[in-house]
Amino acid sequence: MQRALRGMPMSKYSSQEMVLNMGPHHPSTHGVLRFVLQTDGEMMVKAVPDVGFLHRGIEKIAERVPWQAFMPYTDRIDYVASVNCNLGYAAAVERLAGIAVPEKAEYLRVIAAELSRIGSHFIGFGALLLDLGAVTPFVHALRERETFNDLMEMLCGARLTHNYVRIGGVSHDLPPGFREKCLGFVDHLEHEFLEEFNDLISFNTILINRLANVGVIDPETANKYTLTGPNLRGSGVPFDLRRDEPYSVYDRFRFDIPVGTGKFGVPGDCYDRYWVRILEVTESCRIIRQALEQMPGDGGIRTSLPRPFTVPAGEIYVRTESPRGELGYYLISDGGKNPFRVKVRTGSFSAMTIVETISQGVMVADLVAIIGSLDVVAPEIDR
Amino acid sequence: MDQAKLSEMLRQRLSDAVVSVEDMKNDDTLVVVDKDSLVSVAEFLKNDRDLGFTTLMNHLGVDYRDRMAVIYNLYSARLRKKVTIKAYLDREKPEAPTLEPLFPGVSWYERETYDLFGIRFIGHGNLKRLLLPEDWEGFPLRKDYVYPESYNGIETKRSDLLDAAGAAGDAHV
Amino acid sequence: MLERFNIVGRLSADPDLILTTVDRAVNLARANSLWYLLMGLACCSIELMQTGGPRADIDRFGSLFRATPRQSDLMIVAGTVTLKMAPRLRRLYDQMAEPKYVIAMGSCANCGGPFDLSYSVLRGVDKIIPVDVYLPGCPPRPEALTEALMKVQEKIRNEKYFLKKEA
Numbered sequence: 023m024q025r026a027l028r029g030m031p032m033s034k035y036s037s038q039e040m041v042l043n044m045g046p047h048h049p050s051t052h053g054v055l056r057f058v059l060q061t062d063g064e065m066m067v068k069a070v071p072d073v074g075f076l077h078r079g080i081e082k083i084a085e086r087v088p089w090q091a092f093m094p095y096t097d098r099i100d101y102v103a104s105v106n107c108n109l110g111y112a113a114a115v116e117r118l119a120g121i122a123v124p125e126k127a128e129y130l131r132v133i134a135a136e137l138s139r140i141g142s143h144f145i146g147f148g149a150l151l152l153d154l155g156a157v158t159p160f161v162h163a164l165r166e167r168e169t170f171n172d173l174m175e176m177l178c179g180a181r182l183t184h185n186y187v188r189i190g191g192v193s194h195d196l197p198p199g200f201r202e203k204c205l206g207f208v209d210h211l212e213h214e215f216l217e218e219f220n221d222l223i224s225f226n227t228i229l230i231n232r233l234a235n236v237g238v239i240d241p242e243t244a245n246k247y248t249l250t251g252p253n254l255r256g257s258g259v260p261f262d263l264r265r266d267e268p269y270s271v272y273d274r275f276r277f278d279i280p281v282g283t284g285k286f287g288v289p290g291d292c293y294d295r296y297w298v299r300i301l302e303v304t305e306s307c308r309i310i311r312q313a314l315e316q317m318p319g320d321g322g323i324r325t326s327l328p329r330p331f332t333v334p335a336g337e338i339y340v341r342t343e344s345p346r347g348e349l350g351y352y353l354i355s356d357g358g359k360n361p362f363r364v365k366v367r368t369g370s371f372s373a374m375t376i377v378e379t380i381s382q383g384v385m386v387a388d389l390v391a392i393i394g395s396l397d398v399v400a401p402e403i404d405r
Numbered sequence: 406m407d408q409a410k411l412s413e414m415l416r417q418r419l420s421d422a423v424v425s426v427e428d429m430k431n432d433d434t435l436v437v438v439d440k441d442s443l444v445s446v447a448e449f450l451k452n453d454r455d456l457g458f459t460t461l462m463n464h465l466g467v468d469y470r471d472r473m474a475v476i477y478n479l480y481s482a483r484l485r486k487k488v489t490i491k492a493y494l495d496r497e498k499p500e501a502p503t504l505e506p507l508f509p510g511v512s513w514y515e516r517e518t519y520d521l522f523g524i525r526f527i528g529h530g531n532l533k534r535l536l537l538p539e540d541w542e543g544f545p546l547r548k549d550y551v552y553p554e555s556y557n558g559i560e561t562k563r564s565d566l567l568d569a570a571g572a573a574g575d576a577h578v
Numbered sequence: 579m580l581e582r583f584n585i586v587g588r589l590s591a592d593p594d595l596i597l598t599t600v601d602r603a604v605n606l607a608r609a610n611s612l613w614y615l616l617m618g619l620a621c622c623s624i625e626l627m628q629t630g631g632p633r634a635d636i637d638r639f640g641s642l643f644r645a646t647p648r649q650s651d652l653m654i655v656a657g658t659v660t661l662k663m664a665p666r667l668r669r670l671y672d673q674m675a676e677p678k679y680v681i682a683m684g685s686c687a688n689c690g691g692p693f694d695l696s697y698s699v700l701r702g703v704d705k706i707i708p709v710d711v712y713l714p715g716c717p718p719r720p721e722a723l724t725e726a727l728m729k730v731q732e733k734i735r736n737e738k739y740f741l742k743k744e745a
Contacts (some may be wrong), residue, residue: 030633046666047617047666047670048665050644053618053619053623054619054663068531073535073536074534074535074537074538074660074662075619075660075661075662075666076619076620076658076660077536077537077658077660077698078620078658078693078696078698078699079545079695079696079697079699080549080692080695080696081521081546081697082545082546082695082697083693083695087695088696089723092505094692095692097621098620098621098692101620101621102624105498116432117431118432128689142423145624150513161631161632163630164627164628164631164632165631165633167628168628168631169635170630171628180623180627181625181717181718181719182621183621183716183717213556227559235641245459246508246509246510247509247510248461248462248510250509261482261484266485287522298670337429337435337489338428338429338430338433339431339432339433339462339463339478339487340431340487340686341463348462350462350478352463352464352465352476363465363467363468365463365465367462367463367465367478371513371514372513374513375510375512375513377512382582399515400620401620401621404536405536414745537662537698538661538662545697546697550697551695552697555663556661557665559700559705559706560701560705561661561663561697561700561701562701
């Protein structure tokens with residue numbers, strides 16, 4: 023299965039087992055994660071994740087603030103793609119309370135969310151490459167991310183924690199000059215940046231050797247551990263909530279769902295997960311272009327909410343597609359001003375549960391590739 | 406299969422095992438079960454050839470003040486349908502059977518629920534705290550949880566200034 | 579005759595020489611080679627990375643990130659410190675060699691920020707380690723972090739290291 027094991031029986035080379043600590047402060051653990059590694063020389067027996075170093079009690083905070091005031095906290099659930107987190111929460115509250123959203127606001131949400139997805143994938147594969155030792159591609163990805171930050175700053179004034187989506191709409195309309203700049207960015211990505219990036223690193227032999235055939239997840243295992251998003255698609259399962267359970271106005275756009283095909287190795291290896299993310303940037307570009315084209319020129323951007331804003335008692339589970347997979351909000355309302363219970367189901371959480379299984383029998387250096395290719399961020403795991 | 410048909414079918418097939426089958430918002434079906442039949446209902450939903458709810462999307466615990474509950478969200482890729490299983494638990498001694506053998510991915514979710522609510526999952530392989538430190542006292546997401554004033558010698562009290570501002574009923578909207 | 583003893587005057591007349599104190603020379607070197615510990619904890623770590631990235635380019639100030647505390651002079655606490663992380667943070671701070679400086683980046687590191695309502699968050703990193711510069715913002719922009727770094731440099735430049743301490 024794993025490259026490390028091929029033709030090299032474990033028993034022949036086994037030595038004394040050693041327990042090694044990795045993290046929580048470690049340059050390649052994507053935030054504050056800790057792994058307890060059981061190693062046999064360079065071979066990994068098992069890597070047990072230890073999480074919770076960023077557990078900020080966001081679900082408890084939700085019970086103490088009003089419905090609208092929880093929106094800034096959703097930014098911080100996944101700070102790399104905050105608009106997607108806003109969108110999931112807003113969609114859940116709107117469906118529970120039965121609030122209609124203006125059509126134009128839905129388009130603005132899609133544009134912001136897809137820009138966010140692009141920005142998130144830059145950090146996702148950039149950090150993977152950085153962990154593997156390739157510093158330059160990460161700097162390239164950061165350079166492009168600055169343009170994304172500029173665009174979001176034009177749109178809502180914030181660079182990272184955007185808080186752009188509101189319950190019932192969005193906070194700002196498109197500013198003058200945004201459309202041109204956004205189209206320019208999208209064109210630049212599709213026609214210049216990705217080509218350059220692929221020439222620079224994606225088809226680099228060293229990278230292929232580091233990623234191909236490593237950390238293979240077959241579709242059954244992926245389903246067992248409820249892997250979602252690009253990680254699931256990397257295993258070859260064409261499942262995308264934007265298409266299979268459309269929310270917002272995603273059913274009006276044409277886009278493909280890239281899946282892992284074993285480009286340089288077995289389907290479901292680290293390279294496939296990496297490559298799916300690269301391809302998804304292109305798909306997001308397509309969606310943004312269509313959304314800018316189809317967006318109605320006039321119309322409101324926000325439904326005014328009654329004051330004080332309350333949500334009728336009830337329960338709902340709404341899931342959306344964030345860059346890290348299924349982002350679900352289970353909301354319980356008791357009819358009051360504050361939520362009664364908010365549970366956030368994130369893609370990174372389930373991606374972490376699989377690490378213990380797929381890290382068995384790999385080399386220590388491959389663990390970094392596996393964690394990086396799953397693209398986890400710590401606050402999504404710990405919340 | 407539309408939602409009404411699914412809930413009707415579940416009502417018939419599970420008649421003796423469930424307390425109620427209701428429609429939920431967002432194209433979802435809520436199946437309330439007794440905690441003793443939780444595993445058998447989940448097993449039926451997962452393994453039945455017509456249904457195939459093989460994906461566990463989400464799990465959470467809830468403290469309803471008078472009782473507790475565990476909730477599991479299942480998804481069937483075959484039917485493109487969601488089902489929510491809910492089992493109420495006694496608040497004094499919250500215990501539920503684990504679904505770990507059916508859905509290995511639920512292991513961490515149940516650990517998290519144990520961590521934050523103190524709900525014990527009978528038969529769980531590794532039931533210890535996940536997010537909070539192991540020497541943490543109390544279960545923070547319970548409704549009657551009182552915030553600690555210090556942890557291992559580190560003061561964690563909120564400043565009085567903020568309490569005064571927050572006394573107006575968490576007024577900052 | 580006196581001209582022979584006026585060493586300072588003779589030296590300052592020499593265009594190839596610069597006169598300074600040992601303190602100032604050492605401080606100049608220290609201030610412009612501040613290596614910071616990569617202490618990205620939460621949201622601010624992305625802005626910390628972007629500050630090191632191509633646009634803000636904090637390398638211009640002689641600041642490079644180090645992954646180990648033993649080689650770092652500056653700890654930029656970027657993000658929320660939870661109670662579970664606090665003992666680890668303290669240990670990392672203890673492992674840094676003197677002289678060491680700390681920037682508390684972002685509202686969370688300053689005072690708990692928006693997570694003040696939480697049960698598991700440390701309300702300000704200054705409860706466990708001394709802080710030199712408090713940088714507000716949620717998260718602060720790269721320009722702001724650059725200024726915080728310059729404040730630390732200013733502080734270093736004004737330090738008197740080799741002066742004999744008065745009894």
